[in-house]
Amino acid sequence: MDNIPDINNINETYEKALGELKDNKTEQDLSTWRTKYLGRKGILTGLLRNLKSTPIDSRREIGQQLNNIKNLLENNYEEAINAAGKSDNKNSSVNHVDITMPGRPIQNGRLHPTTQIIREVCEAFLSMGFDVAEGPEVEWEYYNFDALNIPADHPARDMWDTLWVESDKQEKGNILLRTHTSPMQARIMENREPPVRVVVPGKVFRYEASDATHEWHFYQVEGLAVDQGLTFADLKGTLFEFAKRIFGENRKIRFRCDYFPFVEPGVDMSIDCFACSDSGSIEPENCSICKRTGWIEIMGAGMVHPRVLEQAGYDPNKYTGFAFGLGPERIAMLKYGIDDIRHFYSNDIRFLNQF
Numbered sequence: 454m455d456n457i458p459d460i461n462n463i464n465e466t467y468e469k470a471l472g473e474l475k476d477n478k479t480e481q482d483l484s485t486w487r488t489k490y491l492g493r494k495g496i497l498t499g500l501l502r503n504l505k506s507t508p509i510d511s512r513r514e515i516g517q518q519l520n521n522i523k524n525l526l527e528n529n530y531e532e533a534i535n536a537a538g539k540s541d542n543k544n545s546s547v548n549h550v551d552i553t554m555p556g557r558p559i560q561n562g563r564l565h566p567t568t569q570i571i572r573e574v575c576e577a578f579l580s581m582g583f584d585v586a587e588g589p590e591v592e593w594e595y596y597n598f599d600a601l602n603i604p605a606d607h608p609a610r611d612m613w614d615t616l617w618v619e620s621d622k623q624e625k626g627n628i629l630l631r632t633h634t635s636p637m638q639a640r641i642m643e644n645r646e647p648p649v650r651v652v653v654p655g656k657v658f659r660y661e662a663s664d665a666t667h668e669w670h671f672y673q674v675e676g677l678a679v680d681q682g683l684t685f686a687d688l689k690g691t692l693f694e695f696a697k698r699i700f701g702e703n704r705k706i707r708f709r710c711d712y713f714p715f716v717e718p719g720v721d722m723s724i725d726c727f728a729c730s731d732s733g734s735i736e737p738e739n740c741s742i743c744k745r746t747g748w749i750e751i752m753g754a755g756m757v758h759p760r761v762l763e764q765a766g767y768d769p770n771k772y773t774g775f776a777f778g779l780g781p782e783r784i785a786m787l788k789y790g791i792d793d794i795r796h797f798y799s800n801d802i803r804f805l806n807q808f
């Protein structure tokens with residue numbers, strides 16, 4: 454193309470190119486347009502190439518004009534191609550959304566297995582007339598021990614090795630991370646008049662190395678009932694009902710003597726093994742859930758010690774009560790066949806997704 458550029462044919466070319474650009478709507482057409490005007494053998498490129506043939510005195514001006522036009526056309530082209538891209542996405546069959554495709558499932562979060570069990574346990578007691586309270590995890594030594602009939606220097610303190618908090622404050626002894634939810638027994642009695650029926654879920658801490666059945670922090674659910682005339686039969690009836698709701702109608706329960714300074718008498722409660730006594734598929738001799746004993750310990754309990762009642766301001770001649778404490782992780786382990794308590798705090802989504 455031996456077109457020598459001059460002001461006239463430059464402007465003409467520009468008008469023409471712009472006009473044609475407007476008529477082109479698809480990416481394909483626009484690309485053809487671009488080759489025609491701006492490509493290596495394009496019209497505008499040809500004009501630029503022939504710049505050297507223009508008279509020397511107007512070459513500079515014409516060169517500038519040509520470059521201006523080239524830039525303008527490039528910009529216009531970019532705009533057009535962008536607009537075409539957007540509408541192509543809307544219209545082309547390649548990119549359109551196939552509404553018949555099955556959707557991706559939404560990943561729903563869910564409650565942690567411990568939380569699920571805590572809620573189940575609280576529900577069971579709520580339906581039996583208990584209410585739910587919570588208390589501090591950082592606790593006075595007094596409530597964790599003294600108020601529970603565990604005086605300083607009593608060897609029973611060794612049962613609850615704990616983590617102490619350094620502090621200058623010493624209102625009710627030193628400050629510690631509570632080792633059980635039992636301190637809430639005393640706090641509740643200090644603040645309420647009988648009758649009392651309450652369960653207390655919450656976190657507890659012990660100075661302990663973790664292994665498959667121990668953690669240095671875990672949950673408990675405490676229970677406390679105080680009224681006139683409550684007896685061990687009330688304790689039994691309530692906990693039997695609870696065991697059936699959580700572990701199934703056929704459950705049997707067993708009580709054995711145990712020692713906790715804040716109850717008298719103190720017991721541990723077991724349920725008969727739901728794995729080998731119900732299913733028939735697991736032989737009791739091979740059962741790993743109950744370790745071949747037929748029974749599974751699920752909580753400590755007992756009648757509230759008169760000294761604990763008295764210290765909290767209740768008249769032990771008028772009132773009696775029962776208390777219990779259970780570990781929801783342990784219940785979850787039994788119910789779901791989890792073999793290691795450390796899974797609960799490993800934050801492993803593969804574990805958590807199973808519940």
Ligand code: PHE
Binds near residue numbers: 633635753755777
């Ligand atoms: N607090 C006791 C523990 O942590 C459990 C318990 C609670 C026992 C209430 C008896 C009554 O081991």
